[in-house]
Amino acid sequence: MTNTLLALLLLAPGLALAQKPFAYHISGRIGSLNAPNKVYLTNGELVDSATLTNGAFELHGTAELPTRANLVVQANGYHPHAVLTNATSVFLEPTPVLVRSDGRLRDATTSITGGPLTTEHQQLYASVPPNATPQQYAQAYTAFIKTHPTSWVSLMALWDMGVFAKREYDEVGPLYAALSPDLKRSRPGRLYGDLVQGLKATRDRERTRRLQTVPKPQHR
Known part of the structure; x- marks a missing residue:
């Protein structure tokens, strides 16, 4: 994917794709990043955030509907209008999602695993x-x-x-x-x-x- 088109897709609002509320859980490691870097979960608006500790992070909460969302790494606060240079998309779904990256979420080496929606989403992008x-x-x-x-x-x-x-x-x-x-x-x-x-x-x-x-x- 080109960075320009991927950035456009990341900015596109996520879609509500089911009918029942559920608990989501996203965890993983993004290189060895530490504060002031944080990982932000966004879906048109800021949903959640977590501080990176030696690259490790964990996000969990409740979502009304499964949907595509964005993981964005930024330092010194969340900047919604900044160019998304370190970001990727994930699916919020009942199955836990695991993200592994060497430090840049857009790199081909980044691994995202989870439930059926995550698997199909990765197949589409691949x-x-x-x-x-x-x-x-x-x-x-x-x-x-x-x-x-x-x-x-x-x-x-x-x-x-x-x-x-x-x-x-x-x-x-x-x-x-x-x-x-x-x-x-x-x-x-x-x-x-x-x-x-x-x-x-x-x-x-x-x-x-x-x-x-x-x-x-x-x-x-």
Whole structure:
């Protein structure tokens, strides 16, 4: 992944992907970092934080819904508008998540393990080639969605596709239609369904406009 596109994905709001509150637990080691470095858990807003002690950290709390969130390492306080030079994304889920890094969370050597959502999330990111173009991102995400129609990560991927490519009904409409009924009934699924209907209406209006502007044949 390119740093620019990864940064955009990290800034994209996480999606609520289930229906029951649960306790989350994220722990691990990020190099040998110490104070004033801290690790921050964010999801559009600051959720939690922990001081790094020889790289070790632990975050735990309660979340209303499983969702993607960001782990961000910063020194001297949290700076929400700073460039995310040391960050990665994780899933808050009932299964504990373990993060291992040599010091930079974006490095390929960083390991993130956990439950099913974490596994699928890592599979999705691994499918994107290094220094990928927006088109390659779209191709990788499309392939993942097609092969994982029941995965919550696929629904997240559909939302994320709007970060690096303009949404078009003919592209995302069939992907959404192929998702499982449970995904489409979820709150983020219903919201995306509304988006798809809006895209379809836009496409249909454009087709009608083009038909109306086609010159009529001249009869001699």
